[in-house]
Each structure stands twice: as structure tokens, then as C-alpha cells.
Amino acid sequence: MHYIKFAFLALIGIVLLMVALANRGMVALRLLPEEMADLLGFNASINLPLFIVILGFVLVGLFIGFFWEWAREYKYRAAASSRRRRAEKLERENERLRQSTGAHQDEVLALLENGARKG
Known part of the structure; x- marks a missing residue:
């Protein structure tokens, strides 16, 4: 049973590595749409690799789900x-x-x- 657990974790690691390598391109994350940011004079943005954005939002979704279930x-x-x-x-x-x-x-x-x- 211990080996199955390690094999499963290794498989997840390989899949995450493949997602990261396939999505290395840089993307710009903006707080507001470009037109609204120009209107308000507040243009907050950051450039990150796409895989960080994808994995970050997956983690945020997991934490929201765990909290929601705990509250329920x-x-x-x-x-x-x-x-x-x-x-x-x-x-x-x-x-x-x-x-x-x-x-x-x-x-x-x-x-x-x-x-x-x-x-």
C-alpha cells in the first residue's frame, strides 16, 4: 500500500511538471481591464509564467472548497x-x-x- 501511495504521488508530480513545461509562456495579470485602468489612472499588473497562474488558481480553489466544507x-x-x-x-x-x-x-x-x- 505504501508503494501505491508513492507511485500515485510520483504520477501527480510528473503531470504537474508536464503542465509547467507546456505552459512556460509569460502572461500579464491585470487587476482591472485596460480601459477602466486608464480611466481611473490605476494600472496594476504583473507578468508571470502561465503554469504559476494555473496552479495558483487551482490551490486557491482547493482552499475555498476546504473552507466552504468546513463551514458547512x-x-x-x-x-x-x-x-x-x-x-x-x-x-x-x-x-x-x-x-x-x-x-x-x-x-x-x-x-x-x-x-x-x-x-
């Missing part, structure tokens, strides 16, 4: 946390009741012993 699952995490706290509270109460009655044995054995005494 909040109600399930909150419900699980609430149930965990309730279970811990009930376990503490159960242990307190066992100590107060002095019954340190298994409930099934206690029922069998009580049945044997009555019969």
Missing part, C-alpha cells in the same frame, strides 16, 4: 460535541451513583445473585 459541517461538529459532553456527564453521574450504592460488580451478576437469593 459546523452544525454536525457542534452536535457531536454536544452529544460527547452529555455522554461524559451521564458517565460521571453513573459512576457517582455506583459509588453511593456500593455496587462495584457487574449488573448482570448482581441480578443473577438477587434472583438466586429470592428463589
Whole structure:
């Protein structure tokens, strides 16, 4: 299984390298369209290789997706946390009741012993 994981990661690396080599051309990224930038007098642009732009936006998309899913699952995490706290509270109460009655044995054995005494 370990080898399959490494083979898969190597395959992804090779594909990313091929994408990078095939898209080495420089592109200009502009904050605003050219006409609007001239009108406002604010022309912010940067020249980058195309593969950096492609991979950068893939990473941005992944992070947005991870955050969106994390936010969507909040109600399930909150419900699980609430149930965990309730279970811990009930376990503490159960242990307190066992100590107060002095019954340190298994409930099934206690029922069998009580049945044997009555019969």
C-alpha cells in the first residue's frame, strides 16, 4: 500500500511538471481591464509564467472548497460535541451513583445473585 501511495504521488508530480513545461509562456495579470485602468489612472499588473497562474488558481480553489466544507459541517461538529459532553456527564453521574450504592460488580451478576437469593 505504501508503494501505491508513492507511485500515485510520483504520477501527480510528473503531470504537474508536464503542465509547467507546456505552459512556460509569460502572461500579464491585470487587476482591472485596460480601459477602466486608464480611466481611473490605476494600472496594476504583473507578468508571470502561465503554469504559476494555473496552479495558483487551482490551490486557491482547493482552499475555498476546504473552507466552504468546513463551514458547512459546523452544525454536525457542534452536535457531536454536544452529544460527547452529555455522554461524559451521564458517565460521571453513573459512576457517582455506583459509588453511593456500593455496587462495584457487574449488573448482570448482581441480578443473577438477587434472583438466586429470592428463589
